[in-house]
Structure formats: structure tokens, C-alpha cells
Amino acid sequence: MSINTAPAIDDARLSKFEESVQRGDAVEPRDWMPEAYRRHLIRQISQHAHSEVIGMQPEGNWITRAPSIRAKQILLAKIQDEGGHGLYLYSAAETLGISREEMIEQLQTGKAKYSNIFNYPTLTWADIGAIGWLVDGAAIVNQVSLQRTSYGPYSRAMVRICKEESFHQRQGYEIMATMMKGTPEQREMAQDAMNRWWWPSLMMFGPHDSDSPHSSDAFRWKIKRHSNDELRTKFIDKTVQQAEVIGLTIPDPELKWNEATGHYDHGEINWEEFYRVIQGNGQCNKQRIAHHKKAHNDGAWVRAAAEAYKVKQAVKNN
Amino acid sequence: MATDTQLDLWEVFIQSRNGSHHMHAGSVHASDRKMALQNARDIYTRRGEGSSIWVVPANSIVASNPDDADMFFDPADDKVYRHPTFYVMPEGAKQI
Amino acid sequence: MANINELKYTYSLRIADNAWILSHRLSEWCSNGPLLEEDLALTNIALDLIGRAQTFYNYAAQLEGKGKTADDLAYRRNERQYYNNLLAEMPNGNFADTIARQLLMSVYEYYFFMSLQNSKDETFAALAVKTLKEVKYHMAHAADWTVRLGDGTEESHEKAQQAIDNLWMYTGELFEADETDTALIAQGLGVDNPSLHSLWETHIKNVLEEATLRLPTADYMQTGGRKGVHTEHLGHMLGEMQYLQRAYPDAKW
Ligand SMILES: [Fe+2]
Ligand SMILES: [Fe+2]
Ligand SMILES: [Fe+2]
Numbered sequence: 001m002s003i004n005t006a007p008a009i010d011d012a013r014l015s016k017f018e019e020s021v022q023r024g025d026a027v028e029p030r031d032w033m034p035e036a037y038r039r040h041l042i043r044q045i046s047q048h049a050h051s052e053v054i055g056m057q058p059e060g061n062w063i064t065r066a067p068s069i070r071a072k073q074i075l076l077a078k079i080q081d082e083g084g085h086g087l088y089l090y091s092a093a094e095t096l097g098i099s100r101e102e103m104i105e106q107l108q109t110g111k112a113k114y115s116n117i118f119n120y121p122t123l124t125w126a127d128i129g130a131i132g133w134l135v136d137g138a139a140i141v142n143q144v145s146l147q148r149t150s151y152g153p154y155s156r157a158m159v160r161i162c163k164e165e166s167f168h169q170r171q172g173y174e175i176m177a178t179m180m181k182g183t184p185e186q187r188e189m190a191q192d193a194m195n196r197w198w199w200p201s202l203m204m205f206g207p208h209d210s211d212s213p214h215s216s217d218a219f220r221w222k223i224k225r226h227s228n229d230e231l232r233t234k235f236i237d238k239t240v241q242q243a244e245v246i247g248l249t250i251p252d253p254e255l256k257w258n259e260a261t262g263h264y265d266h267g268e269i270n271w272e273e274f275y276r277v278i279q280g281n282g283q284c285n286k287q288r289i290a291h292h293k294k295a296h297n298d299g300a301w302v303r304a305a306a307e308a309y310k311v312k313q314a315v316k317n318n
Numbered sequence: 319m320a321t322d323t324q325l326d327l328w329e330v331f332i333q334s335r336n337g338s339h340h341m342h343a344g345s346v347h348a349s350d351r352k353m354a355l356q357n358a359r360d361i362y363t364r365r366g367e368g369s370s371i372w373v374v375p376a377n378s379i380v381a382s383n384p385d386d387a388d389m390f391f392d393p394a395d396d397k398v399y400r401h402p403t404f405y406v407m408p409e410g411a412k413q414i
Numbered sequence: 415m416a417n418i419n420e421l422k423y424t425y426s427l428r429i430a431d432n433a434w435i436l437s438h439r440l441s442e443w444c445s446n447g448p449l450l451e452e453d454l455a456l457t458n459i460a461l462d463l464i465g466r467a468q469t470f471y472n473y474a475a476q477l478e479g480k481g482k483t484a485d486d487l488a489y490r491r492n493e494r495q496y497y498n499n500l501l502a503e504m505p506n507g508n509f510a511d512t513i514a515r516q517l518l519m520s521v522y523e524y525y526f527f528m529s530l531q532n533s534k535d536e537t538f539a540a541l542a543v544k545t546l547k548e549v550k551y552h553m554a555h556a557a558d559w560t561v562r563l564g565d566g567t568e569e570s571h572e573k574a575q576q577a578i579d580n581l582w583m584y585t586g587e588l589f590e591a592d593e594t595d596t597a598l599i600a601q602g603l604g605v606d607n608p609s610l611h612s613l614w615e616t617h618i619k620n621v622l623e624e625a626t627l628r629l630p631t632a633d634y635m636q637t638g639g640r641k642g643v644h645t646e647h648l649g650h651m652l653g654e655m656q657y658l659q660r661a662y663p664d665a666k667w
Contacts, residue, residue, distance in 0.1 A: 028384070030381060030383065030384050031384045032384070032385075053445075053450065056444065056445040056453075057445050060444045060445040063441050063442075063444055064438065064441065064442060064651075064654050064655060065654055065655065065657050065658060067489075067658035067659055067665075067667040068485045068489070068659075068667050069464060069467065069468050069471070069484055069485055069488055070485075071667055072441070072464060073461060073464050073465070073468075076441055076444065076457055076460060076461055076464070077457075077461060079444055079445070079457070080364075080444070080453075080454055080457040080458070080461075083444075083445075083450055083453050083454050083457075084361055084364075084454060086450060087344075087346070087361060087450050087451065087454070088344055090450070091327075091344055091345040091346075094327065094345070099324070100324040100347065101321075101322045101323065101324050104322070104324070105322070125658055125667070157344070160344070164365075175667075178666065178667060179667075182665050182666060182667075183662065183664055183665050185662060185665070186662070186665055291445070294446075295445065295446045295447065295448075296322075298446070298448070298508070298509075299447065299448025299449060299452075299509065300322065300448075301567070301569050301570055301573070302448035302449070302452075302509045302563070302570070303322075303323050303324070303325060303349075303448060303449060304323070304566070304567055304569075304570070305562055305563050305566025305567050305569070305570030306325060306349035306350070306353065306562050306566065307323055307325065307349055307566075308566045308567045308570070309349065309350070309561070309562040309565055309566045310349040310350050312565060313350065324449065325449065346451055347449060347450075347451055348451065349562075350562075352554075352558050353451075353558065353562075356455065356554070356555060356558070357451040357452075357454075357455065360451070360454050360455040360458050361451060361454055364458070
């Protein structure tokens with residue numbers, strides 16, 4: 001876009017753009033925007049979309065083993081929502097001039113990332129509770145803050161997503177609560193899931209603000225509205241109380257209430273693990289991408305058929 | 319293998335109930351009209367959000383250019399006489 | 415001779431089993447669809463079927479009057495105690511296999527529930543009215559895809575034909591009437607299955623014609639579902655489905 005525009009005009013446009021973003025105006029697809037803004041958004045939105053789509057897998061792992069009609073219904077509807085979220089976000093990214101085909105290719109070649117959390121395995125039914133409660137709980141904190149992001153299509157997608165997300169965290173918490181009221185084996189299963197998912201959930205907010213590489217532009221352009229640490233703290237504050245109510249222990253001996261700040265202090269996050277998983281050495285990285293590729297490749301002839309049928313019909317109708 | 323296709327892009331407009339406007343809800347991919355309509359239904363009306371759906375091929379939409387915003391929209395700004403508040407009502411007269 | 419409630423119990427259970435087993439198959443598509451949009455579409459159909467299973471299991475449990483729940487019926491029976499049609503349990507295969515199964519089944523369901531609307535049993539009639547709305551959509555979805563695949567590429571045409579041919583021998587069973595059916599038909603409570611066959615076949619033939627596909631000619635038909643005699647596939651499905659209920663019989667989820 002605007003490759004041939006003279007630099008002077010670009011400067012004027014840039015300051016106009018920055019001013020309007022500062023005023024809190026939304027940026028719409030056909031508005032002029034700096035290339036860096038566009039690139040930042042494409043990276044962030046497509047990564048967000050991929051996370052929703054890849055996130056279908058760990059939960060999907062338990063659909064056929066869901067223990068009741070109700071549980072199966074809820075889980076299936078929940079995972080379907082996540083697919084829908086992926087779709088809304090792909091659409092938002094498409095308005096920036098990247099196609100879904102390109103985004104999928106970037107995901108499958110590792111050029112685009114998705115949320116690290118989905119590289120962890122779901123080992124028991126309690127993991128389904130833990131994901132809904134902790135992972136969706138963490139996601140929603142982040143997503144609520146993105147409803148006011150500066151790019152119009154992204155912000156509108158987030159509003160719709162937040163509306164739909166509202167039952168996700170609850171259904172997960174309900175699974176955990178039910179298990180904590182259940183048999184000793186169920187309680188043990190729930191605590192075990194808590195132990196495995198707590199720290200990765202905290203990692204979802206990304207590195208500490210001091211180590212966060214993409215932040216400053218994102219703030220100035222109001223793509224990002226709250227810092228990683230702010231959001232992480234918000235999540236911890238609301239989750240600790242919920243854990244206590246149902247009798248789950250947070251697996252962090254250093255976690256304690258800080259009167260002075262009015263927030264919880266927590267123990268150090270294992271950033272080595274975080275970067276190890278990002279770099280591809282989580283338990284499920286390869287599995288998740290292989291699964292995605294298989295579905296994609298298995299479906300290629302179906303999409304080709306739909307295309308071919310369309311072309312034949314067009315010829316017939318002319 | 320041939321290059322991938324994710325089918326065509328369609329824009330989706332949903333009327334939430336009879337009597338209201340169709341509002342832009344988002345987009346879907348589909349290869350034909352029936353599929354576009356069904357996909358829109360499956361994606362945008364799962365919570366009873368709709369009573370009617372329009373789907374339009376995205377490339378059939380003609381959009382105004384933001385660079386033309388000055389000439390398109392600013393001239394309307396000073397036509398204050400198009401708004402009822404422009405007019406002075408005689409004291410004591412009742413609103414119709 | 416079984417009393418009327420026992421007959422209705424069996425009948426409701428059969429309808430529920432068809433929906434429950436087929437919904438399980440469709441739920442296996444989740445995250446495996448050929449297009450994200452289609453992934454969501456298949457899940458919607460699965461959710462309709464789960465809802466249908468639940469209401470018919472509830473009614474069966476109520477008719478049985480032994481204090482069982484819908485979950486007890488869905489999760490706590492053995493292979494030989496499920497009465498779904500074999501077609502419902504057939505594996506997903508490729509997308510054409512799934513669409514063929516959806517077409518053959520949903521067109522049958524359309525005529526079945528059309529007729530069940532007139533049942534003298536008020537619950538059956540009311541549930542049929544509600545179910546019919548969903549079925550019409552499932553049928554349109556399956557028919558549209560059948561046409562796209564049949565009249566798409568050479569590859570898709572072949573796969574679609576193969577799918578219909580492979581599943582054909584599981585369709586005869588849909589139109590059987592055993593003692594339960596006969597007794598309920600006589601009282602105006604159940605559907606006269608055999609009478610639906612020609613309507614169904616004409617309907618299928620029309621869709622296949624539009625899709626440039628052939629109606630299979632093979633006439634040997636499998637049977638057994640309504641007696642609890644299934645294919646090998648069902649046992650594996652149940653092993654997975656019932657795992658938690660079996661492993662923790664005292665637990666509530
Ligand atoms: Fe999510
Ligand atoms: Fe989501
Ligand atoms: Fe979610």
C-alpha cells in the first residue's frame with residue numbers, strides 16, 4: 001500500500017494518523033496507516049486467530065470421552081465457539097490485506113505463532129475444567145482489555161468474542177467445583193490439573209513488562225491497552241479467591257496478599273520453560289501442527305470440489 | 319498439490335428481529351450462495367441472534383474512499399437547517 | 415406381549431440411540447473439518463442430535479419408571495443393549511462418507527418425523543414437530559454438499575459415489591418393522607416404516623441425479639441394529655464414550 005507516495009505526504013499522513021489514534025478514534029480498514037501498524041496488527045490478530053483454532057485440539061481431545069450428555073453438549077458448544085473466534089479474527093486480519101490461505105501457511109510453516117498454552121497436553125477430564133477456568137479466565141482478562149483496541153475490525157471482533165466467552169470460564173469452574181465436591185479420586189484429579197495448568201496460565205500474559213519486545217509501539221498506537229504484568233495481576237487476584245472457595249490449592253508457596261499494593265504477590269515464573277516451549281519443545285507443539293496439517297490436507301479435495309462446482313454453475317448460468 | 323483455496327469471502331448482515339435493520343455481523347468463506355447463507359447461519363446466529371440473513375460477495379461491495387471523506391461528508395456539516403433544532407418555536411406553542 | 419409403556423419405552427430409546435450414536439460420530443469432526451466454517455456446521459448438527467437424544471432418553475426413562483436418568487441410558491448399557499440403526503454408527507471416513515451418511519439418514523428422518531407428528535402419543539408428536547425443524551436443515555446441508563461433491567471434481571465425484579455405494583447396504587434396516595413397530599403402528603402411535611421406503615428412495619434418487627451420481631443397485635441389506643446386533647465399530651465407540659462412567663461408577667460430573 002502507498003509504496004509510491006512521496007515521503008513528505010507520508011509524514012503528514014503519519015502525524016494525522018498518530019493524532020487521530022491519540023484522540024481515541026478507531027482506525028478502519030481503508031484508512032491510511034503506517035506499515036508498521038499494519039504489520040503489527042497482522043501479526044497479533046493472526047496469532048490470536050491461530051490460538052483460537054489450535055486451542056480446539058486440547059479440549060477436542062476429550063469430546064468423545066465427556067462423562068455426561070450435558071458435559072458433552074457444553075464442551076462441544078464451547079470448542080465450536082473457539083472455532084468461531086478464530087474465524088472472526090481471521091476475517092479481521094483479512095481486512096488488512098492478508099488472505100486466510102497465507103495465514104494458514106504461516107501457521108503451518110511456523111512463521112506465525114499461537115498461544116503457548118495449547119502445547120500442553122490434556123491428560124484427564126479435570127484438565128477440561130482447568131482449561132475453561134484458568135486458560136479461558138486468563139484469555140478473557142486479555143480480551144476484555146482488547147475490546148477498546150484502536151483497529152475497528154479487531155475491536156468489533158473482540159466485543160463479539162467477549163460476549164461469547166462469558167460462559168467458557170464459568171463452565172470450566174463448574175467442572176472443577178463439581179469435582180471438588182465429588183469423590184476423593186475426583187478431588188485429587190482436580191488438584192493435579194490445577195498444579196499442571198496454573199503456571200502455564202500465568203505465562204499466557206507473556207514476559208514481564210521489562211522484557212516485552214513489542215510493547216512500546218503497541219501502546220502508542222493503542223493496540224495494546226494494558227501491560228502484561230497488569231493483566232497477569234488482575235487474573236491472579238480474581239482467580240485465587242475462586243480457588244479458595246472450592247478448596248483448591250494454588251501451587252505457589254510464595255503467593256501472598258500484599259496489603260500495600262492491594263494485589264497478590266506471586267513466586268517467580270519459570271521463564272526457561274516458557275521459552276523452551278515457544279521454541280518448539282513443548283510436549284504437543286509438533287502434534288498440534290501435524291493435526292492441523294492433516295485436517296487441512298484431508299480437506300483440500302473438498303474445497304477443490306466446491307470451487308469446481310461453483311465454476312461449472314457459473315458457466316451453466318451464462 | 320495445487321495451491322490452497324479457502325473459498326471466497328462474503329460479508330454477512332443479520333437482522334436481529336423483524337422491523338430492525340440488517341446489521342453487518344462479520345464475514346464467512348464459502349464457494350456459493352447456499353453455502354454462504356448456511357455458513358452465516360451456523361456462525362452468526364448460534365445464540366438466536368437472527369431472524370433474517372443477507373450475504374454479499376465481499377468483492378461486490380462498493381466502499382467510499384477515506385481520502386474522499388472531505389468532499390463526501392464535510393459539506394453536510396453546515397446544513398444545520400436540516401435539523402429541527404435550527405428552528406425557533408414561538409413561545410407557548412406545543413410540540414406536535 | 416409387552417404393555418404399551420414398554421413398547422413406547424423401546425421406541426423412544428431407539429430414536430434416542432440413533433441420535434446419540436450419530437452425534438458422537440459428528441462430534442469426532444470437531445477440529446478436523448475441511449474448512450473452519452464447515453467444522454462449525456458439523457458441530458451444530460451434532461449439537462442438535464445430542465439435544466434430541468437427551469429429550470428422547472428422558473422420555474424413555476420416564477416411561478420406564480425405574481428412576482433412571484438420560485445419562486444412565488446413554489452411558490450405562492452394553493453393546494448389545496443399544497438399538498440404533500447400523501448406519502448411525504458407521505465411521506466418519508472421509509468427508510464424502512460423512513455427507514453420504516448424513517444424506518441417507520436425514521432424508522429418512524425427515525419422512526419418519528413427518529409421520530411421527532401424527533402420533534396419538536402427544537409427547538412423540540410434540541417432539542417430532544420440534545425435531546423436524548432441525549432435520550430439514552440437516553437434509554439441506556447434506557443434499558447441497560452431495561451435489562457439490564458429485565458435480566465437483568473427478569476425484570470428489572468418485573469419492574461421493576464410493577461413499578453412497580459403501581453405505582447402501584445399511585439403509586434397508588431403516589424401513590423394517592418388527593413386533594414393537596407393528597404393535598405401535600396398529601395403535602396409531604408409531605411410524606409405518608416400510609411405507610416410507612419409496613418416498614425416501616425417490617428423494618435420494620433426485621438428489622443423486624442432480625449430483626450426477628448413480629443410485630446403487632446392490633440389494634443385499636444388513637440388519638441387526640434394532641436387536642442390538644451391531645458392527646464392530648460400536649464397541650470401540652462405547653469403550654471411549656463410557657470410559658469415565660465405567661472407571662468411576664460413583665462419581666458425578
Ligand atoms: Fe480462547
Ligand atoms: Fe475464544
Ligand atoms: Fe474461550
